[in-house]
Amino acid sequence: MRILEKRHIALAILGLALVHSLAPSAHAQSKLKIVTATTDLASLAQAVGGDRVEVNSIARGYQDPHFVEAKPSFLLQLRQADLLIVVGLQLEIGWLPPLINQSGNPRIQTSGPGYLDASQFAKILEVPTEVVTRAMGDVHPFGNPHYWLDPENARRVAQGIEQKLAAMRSGDAAYFQQRFQAFSDRLTQESKTWDAMMQPYRGRKVITYHRSWPNFLDHFGLVSAGEIEPRPGIPPTPSHTIELINMMKRDNVKIILVEPYFDLKTPNSIARETGGQVVVLAPSVGGEKEITDYFALFNYDLGLLTKAFQATK
Numbered sequence: 001m002r003i004l005e006k007r008h009i010a011l012a013i014l015g016l017a018l019v020h021s022l023a024p025s026a027h028a029q030s031k032l033k034i035v036t037a038t039t040d041l042a043s044l045a046q047a048v049g050g051d052r053v054e055v056n057s058i059a060r061g062y063q064d065p066h067f068v069e070a071k072p073s074f075l076l077q078l079r080q081a082d083l084l085i086v087v088g089l090q091l092e093i094g095w096l097p098p099l100i101n102q103s104g105n106p107r108i109q110t111s112g113p114g115y116l117d118a119s120q121f122a123k124i125l126e127v128p129t130e131v132v133t134r135a136m137g138d139v140h141p142f143g144n145p146h147y148w149l150d151p152e153n154a155r156r157v158a159q160g161i162e163q164k165l166a167a168m169r170s171g172d173a174a175y176f177q178q179r180f181q182a183f184s185d186r187l188t189q190e191s192k193t194w195d196a197m198m199q200p201y202r203g204r205k206v207i208t209y210h211r212s213w214p215n216f217l218d219h220f221g222l223v224s225a226g227e228i229e230p231r232p233g234i235p236p237t238p239s240h241t242i243e244l245i246n247m248m249k250r251d252n253v254k255i256i257l258v259e260p261y262f263d264l265k266t267p268n269s270i271a272r273e274t275g276g277q278v279v280v281l282a283p284s285v286g287g288e289k290e291i292t293d294y295f296a297l298f299n300y301d302l303g304l305l306t307k308a309f310q311a312t313k
């Protein structure tokens with residue numbers, strides 16, 4: 001009898017303690033669940049959202065963002081998401097629409113309040129002026145979607161995310177504003193270093209595997225002399241590769257930029273023929289282990305690129 005009573009009292013105390021410990025978090029709002037299509041957007045959303053958000057990216061940074069294999073875990077994340085942020089401009093057209101559809105989450109449907117297309121905030125290059133046909137390859141009909149590789153676009157997108165988060169959680173608006181400002185200030189600082197690193201190489205020509213780099217090249221004053229893909233998304237052909245090699249010899253182009261998910265066979269043979277150098281640049285956060293955020297992405301890529309420029313005068 002006494003033991004039972006004691007046990008009751010103990011349970012009651014435990015119950016009270018539980019209620020007490022649960023009470024504050026029950027009042028505080030839970031974290032906004034954000035899913036992003038890519039790791040770069042995840043890095044920006046995390047920078048702005050801080051501890052008020054929980055961010056997951058669907059694509060990994062070492063994957064080709066045009067082709068991402070659907071996994072059941074993605075559906076679970078999308079089902080619970082408050083906000084989905086996409087690169088847009090049809091970058092994810094091959095894999096994301098069915099996932100959004102199957103998630104059954106009305107918030108993140110394209111017309112829903114939790115769907116954010118980040119391309120609306122960015123400066124977009126290569127918007128086609130003619131009608132796009134299949135014969136042109138995988139041309140993105142609304143412009144080049146690889147816009148996150150210009151630091152100024154990251155600033156614009158981060159601000160767009162800040163405004164969206166503030167609209168969704170007005171009580172945290174000041175917090176998001178302050179976090180965006182801190183990100184923007186740091187970007188200004190880092191940008192000065194990056195621009196100084198790249199200053200000696202302005203005007204240098206490079207070739208790239210895919211047209212992933214126009215915004216990047218534009219920002220740093222580099223010039224694209226061609227692509228290994230004869231048309232966007234179309235694998236290399238011998239005739240196009242020979243043309244490239246001839247052009248590179250003629251114009252003294254030595255640098256070959258390749259994304260980590262492409263086969264190095266053709267880039268390596270071009271390098272052998274031209275005395276050039278293949279540089280595997282990461283186009284996204286997480287492309288290498290050490291690239292843990294947006295700032296690390298540029299530190300990594302510019303470190304490799306400046307070394308390659310120095311080695312191929």
Ligand SMILES: [Zn+2]
Pocket residue numbers: 066145146210211212232
């Ligand atoms: Zn592309």
